[in-house]
Amino acid sequence: MTAYSVLMPFLPRRPEQLLPYAALVEWTGADRLWQGQAMLVEPFQGFAAAAGAGFRVPTGTGVTLMPLRHPYEAAHQVRSLAMTTGESVVAGFGPGGREFQRSLLGAPYASPLTAAREYLTIVRGLLSGKTVELDGEYFSCHAGMVPAVAPRIDLGLGVLRPGMARLAGEVADAAVTWLTPPAYLRDTVRPAMAEGAERAGRATPRLSAVVPVALERPDRDPTELVVASNSRHMRAPHYIDMLRKAGIDIAGEELPAAAKRMLEGDAFVHGTIDAIVEKLTAYREAGADEIVLNLTGAYNVHGPKAAMDDLKQILAAVTA
Template sequence: MDIGVLLPTGKAQWGTDGDPRDLVALGVRAERRGFSSLFVNDSLISPRIEALTMLAALAPATERVTLGTGALLAFLRRPVQAAQSLASIDLLSGGRLAVAVGAGFPGRFGRPFYTLSELPWERRFARLDETVALWRGLWSGATHFHGEILRFDDLPPATRPFRAGGPPVWLGGATPAALARTGRLYDGWLPYPPDPATYASGLGDIRRTAAETGRPASAVTPALFVSVQVDDRPENARRALDDYARAVYGMPLDELEKIQAVVAGSAPQVLHRLSRYVEAGARHLVLRPAALDLHGQHDQIERIAGLLPGLRAAAATAEALPPASGR
């Protein structure tokens, strides 16, 4: 069971007097408190520390944690350049990189980003899959790549990652098409469904597709992205998460929790809700502390760290149960 933290790389989570240089210290603290991964999310123009820059800064400051993207918008970068950057981070971290990717979605983070990146919105999923295939080819020494969208002849020698074949690449998304693509092509799954039952169903579909293409169930890491707020007073936790939803997403918590996994409450309540996702098959939780300043982020890291033994015990119990749908 892996349990990680999504670091607050967006300026909205630093507070008015926050220093973004504290993000490295926050990551080191999370590692020392027993978390097994540090993730960062990605954007184009919103005020934040750029994702791959943040991971490069964390690589020499940490020792054992997985460093991940949740999720990297691959279309924002030239594909060959991105392969070089990712290989470099994998080298600097000693093979600790995991790359979750996404193609964006309709709204302010969809078409406008493609326009600014000078790429068409159409066939975005095929472009993403080909980009990942190109990365893997470069990481394995390919000298050419001929896809339907991306075509390169006489590729120069590329930086080889620490691990043969490169870091694992995960996919976000939970549509039927995304589930099928994850089962066929990707090394992990990082969705954020609001209902654990939906998670279990999606994981079952992924594993059936994997089996149909000759891949073992273990080929796909079942991960989960979830926002968390822990407080001794459940009403305070929910109020803080509502403030976070309005500041980051521009919508109240009542709306956000219909489309995204969010958990607020006392430590026992949060442990119970997260354990339901563990029972549904999740084995790598990426927890985003829902705080709007760095002091609050540090506080939530400590509170969530207290849940780690319980979550790992829940995973051990789930593994001992007879196989169920999605597990």
């Protein structure tokens, strides 16, 4: 059965801003509270603060960026969060864009796949209680962690294209996708994950799809919602390439025209509540085990109340 979860639709400046969304997860049929990489309140600290305020809910990071921390520190943060909340964590990691890598590391990863493989291998080994002995091209570790009992931790890998999907099949517990239309999940991502899993002799990981969505309302321009939600992604080369592979060519387009193409290709889900339920069903049928509802567009254009109203109405319809 497909789970439905909630993404924080903005970057919190104070941890108490997470509380309404943590409460939504606790009091509705939503499965988990997710947050992407945040450069204001760090996701691990924000989730821990929400737990301290009384909202101990399952959490997910989709995704934290590898250049920011060594995999030992990542394993430590993830286990600390699970122990603090008392709930399961899906710890999603990704290499980030090439310019981000260059700005922090001096040069981008020559092979993001190799870097991601080394990173997850170290994190998994540490979380499983092993002493890791790995000299990698990008990451090395010769250490173990102090033993501790913690709730379940699943390792996620940010996936856009087939190579990373195959790697997720080999080394991750979940593939975490962003802006990926359902047909692309069905025809490209899922088969590549299965191929990687077969190569490694393991079961195919779960697929958690972060889906930008907004309800149709009289005062709303859907193209404005798309741009407000995804303008940075729509300019990033790796997203442009993924969307092209998915049949949505936005290269060289002005943002409003690109947004229209994304709406037509269901990279952004918009419509009446019945239409949204139908479009989200397409994600489930494409193999998404978890659909993470992303209301960033509505939040950025129409404010927090509009985003929360949309979120409540969509959750009520899909989890009934």
